Amino acid sequence: MLSRRASLILIAPAVVLLGLLFLYPLSYSLIWAFSDEELGGWGLQNFIKAWGLYSRDVLFTLIIVTLSTLIIGAVSVAIGGYLTLGENRVALAVLRTLYRWPLFIPFVVSAQLMRTFLAKNGMMNNIITSTGLMDPLAATSFLDWRGIVITFVWKQTPFVALLVAGAMAALDRSTIEAARNLGARRLRILLGIVVPQVGTTLMVGLILSYVVMMSVLSVPLMINAQTPTMITVDMAWRINAYSDYGVANALGFITYAMTAVIAWIYLRQGVREGGRPQ
Amino acid sequence: MNILRTIVIAVLLALLAFAIFGPITNLLIWSVAETWYFPAKLPQSYGFAFWERVFRPQGNAMESLGNSVLIAVFTVIASLAVAIPAGLALGRGKLPWRSAFLLLFLLPQAFPSLAVHMNIARIFYSLGLNGTYTGVVLVHTIQGLVFSVWIATAAFSAVDRELEEAAANMGASPFTVFRTVTLPLALPGLMASAIFVFLISLDEFTGTFFVGVPDVTTMPLLLFTASMEGNYQIASITALILLVPSVGFMLFIERFLKADVLAKVGS
Numbered sequence: 252m253l254s255r256r257a258s259l260i261l262i263a264p265a266v267v268l269l270g271l272l273f274l275y276p277l278s279y280s281l282i283w284a285f286s287d288e289e290l291g292g293w294g295l296q297n298f299i300k301a302w303g304l305y306s307r308d309v310l311f312t313l314i315i316v317t318l319s320t321l322i323i324g325a326v327s328v329a330i331g332g333y334l335t336l337g338e339n340r341v342a343l344a345v346l347r348t349l350y351r352w353p354l355f356i357p358f359v360v361s362a363q364l365m366r367t368f369l370a371k372n373g374m375m376n377n378i379i380t381s382t383g384l385m386d387p388l389a390a391t392s393f394l395d396w397r398g399i400v401i402t403f404v405w406k407q408t409p410f411v412a413l414l415v416a417g418a419m420a421a422l423d424r425s426t427i428e429a430a431r432n433l434g435a436r437r438l439r440i441l442l443g444i445v446v447p448q449v450g451t452t453l454m455v456g457l458i459l460s461y462v463v464m465m466s467v468l469s470v471p472l473m474i475n476a477q478t479p480t481m482i483t484v485d486m487a488w489r490i491n492a493y494s495d496y497g498v499a500n501a502l503g504f505i506t507y508a509m510t511a512v513i514a515w516i517y518l519r520q521g522v523r524e525g526g527r528p529q
Numbered sequence: 530m531n532i533l534r535t536i537v538i539a540v541l542l543a544l545l546a547f548a549i550f551g552p553i554t555n556l557l558i559w560s561v562a563e564t565w566y567f568p569a570k571l572p573q574s575y576g577f578a579f580w581e582r583v584f585r586p587q588g589n590a591m592e593s594l595g596n597s598v599l600i601a602v603f604t605v606i607a608s609l610a611v612a613i614p615a616g617l618a619l620g621r622g623k624l625p626w627r628s629a630f631l632l633l634f635l636l637p638q639a640f641p642s643l644a645v646h647m648n649i650a651r652i653f654y655s656l657g658l659n660g661t662y663t664g665v666v667l668v669h670t671i672q673g674l675v676f677s678v679w680i681a682t683a684a685f686s687a688v689d690r691e692l693e694e695a696a697a698n699m700g701a702s703p704f705t706v707f708r709t710v711t712l713p714l715a716l717p718g719l720m721a722s723a724i725f726v727f728l729i730s731l732d733e734f735t736g737t738f739f740v741g742v743p744d745v746t747t748m749p750l751l752l753f754t755a756s757m758e759g760n761y762q763i764a765s766i767t768a769l770i771l772l773v774p775s776v777g778f779m780l781f782i783e784r785f786l787k788a789d790v791l792a793k794v795g796s
Contacts, residue, residue, distance in 0.1 A: 253617065253618065253621055253622035253623065254622075254623060255622075255623045255624070255625060257618075257622065258618040258622030258623055258624040258625075259618070259624065259625070261614035261615065261617055261618035261622065262614065262615045262618040262619065262622075262624065262630060264610070264611045264614060264615070265611040265612060265614070265615035265634070265674065265678055266615075266630070266633070268611055268670065268671065268674065269633065269634065269636075269637075269671070269674060272649060272667060272668070272670075272671040273636065273637050273645060273671055274636075275652070276645050276646075276648035276649045276651075276652055277640065277645055277648075279648040279651070279652065280644050280645060280647075280648045283648070339535065339538060342538045342539075342542060345542050345546075346542060346545070349542070349545055349546055349549060350545070350549075351779055352549050352550075352553075352776065352779065353549065354775075354779045355728060355732075355775040355776070355778050355779050356772060356775045356776070357732030357733075357734065357749065357771060357775065358734065359732070359734045359749045359752055359753055359768075359771075360732075360749075360752070360768045360771050360772055360775070361552075362756075363556070363752060363756050363764050363765065363768040364552035364553060364555065364556050364768065365552055366756060366761075367552075367555050367556065367559055367761060367765070368551060368552040368555045368556075372570075373555065374551055374552075374554065374555040374558075375551060377570045378547075378551070381570070405548070405549075405552070459638060462638065462639065462640070462641055465641040466641035466642045466643035466644070466735065467643075467735075468643055468734065468735050468738065469734050469735070469749075469753060472753070472757070473753065473756055473757070483643050486643060486644065486647060487643075487647075487738070487739075490647055490650075490739075496647070496648075496651060499644075499647060500644065500647075500648070502644075503641070503643070503644025503645075503647070504644070506641040506643070506644055507640055507641065507644065510639070510640065510641060514639070
């Protein structure tokens with residue numbers, strides 16, 4: 252058994268590393284965001300400039316990331332729900348081996364996959380037109396905001412679905428069986444009994460995905476070459492083209508704020524539902 | 530009714546399979562396409578000429594691959610060097626404010642990382658670490674830190690204390706107990722964390738984008754550059770090289786990360 256002192260010594264290197272490479276740059280980002288380079292001292296100058304130049308992109312980012320998060324949540328619940336309540340053994344086995352594939356595929360690879368797949372002459376349009384469901388002339392490129400959402404959903408759903416399916420598998424089956432014996436339909440059981448019990452896991456998975464998507468640079472750069480675009484692209488642009496750390500960090504602070512709002516909504520929900528997240 | 534339901538399930542699964550494997554198939558086709566012009570649905574000619582270009586010893590793809598592997602190896606070493614002691618303290622020690630420490634390591638996951646990365650790059654610039662391997666390894670290490678520390682903690686927590694006590698009762702010194710009992714039993718979990726960190730480093734884009742340029746090019750950066758230049762064959766081959774370990778890890782993770790360790794994550 253390690254003593255208190257030995258434990259503190261052992262954990263020290265990891266904490267120092269975290270302090271130097273995360274807490275220190277994080278505080279730097281706040282300082283740069285709120286300092287006024289022209290007049291000196293503190294000010295909101297960077298935010299005024301950032302908002303003037305990029306308010307559309309901020310809104311665009313918020314809509315894209317929120318929409319992706321909602322779709323990821325719905326698909327994850329559907330996958331987890333079928334894995335928990337489904338009865339067709341073949342379908343269960345197929346689904347179980349199928350849904351996890353993109354789990355560890357990096358964003359930059361996902362973006363390259365989608366860049367060719369969703370293009371006007373990409374495989375998706377080719378197959379849809381070959382089946383006769385769409386006229387070849389009506390084919391359009393999905394490489395815009397829809398492409399970003401599709402890539403995010405493709406890449407992040409397995410992660411949330413894995414968490415949700417795990418939580419659902421660990422549930423006490425007796426309430427599910429009771430509802431089933433009373434004749435409840437499976438959709439009703441899923442939404443009324445299963446989902447409320449895995450709510451915390453679902454929300455944690457979705458919030459983690461939301462934060463990750465908020466800071467992806469490769470996907471908007473590779474999928475969406477037009478304006479409006481996501482603010483990660485603007486941050487990289489401010490730094491690489493102008494070395495403008497003030498505006499870049501103001502935009503960075505906006506991403507923190509958009510994340511904090513979501514976390515706050517979740518925590519408030521937890522308080523309202525009985526004082527503690529389940 | 531039952532047949533109808535079966536058909537609906539089959540159609541939905543087929544759509545899901547198309548959504549997941551369609552993009553991957555498209556990538557595979559691109560990687561062996563020598564010429565593929567609009568409006569052809571499939572390439573006009575196939576071949577491995579671009580593979581030769583990628584794997585030419587003096588080509589920049591091999592250099593990027595070498596860089597990526599080298600950086601990933603050093604990232605694993607750096608991560609384990611701090612995560613094993615930390616995991617031991619969190620999983621086995623009498624650490625005060627234990628849950629606060631666990632949460633502290635989770636903190637980087639709570640902030641959008643890009644905004645932090647660009648400031649790391651600025652700090653590194655003043656220290657002369659930009660464009661160096663050390664700088665890139667440090668950025669990758671901090672990204673993998675939460676996973677390496679949490680998994681190491683879980684791995685040490687899952688070791689049966691009675692075995693350690695038995696060894697200690699037979700007269701083994703604390704270090705011998707650690708070396709012969711605790712460490713071997715925690716090894717599968719530590720291996721999982723090492724592989725995971727290796728993969729995080731191999732796939733990392735944003736941190737390298739800010740800290741590595743212009744001197745250190747890794748596979749993800751090469752993929753990005755090739756794709757933006759419209760060189761889809763090179764981009765697809767590079768993407769494929771990164772895809773294989775990712776999918777392999779997904780298929781084999783359960784072998785490394787046993788349920789007893791998984792159950793202890795975060796507890």
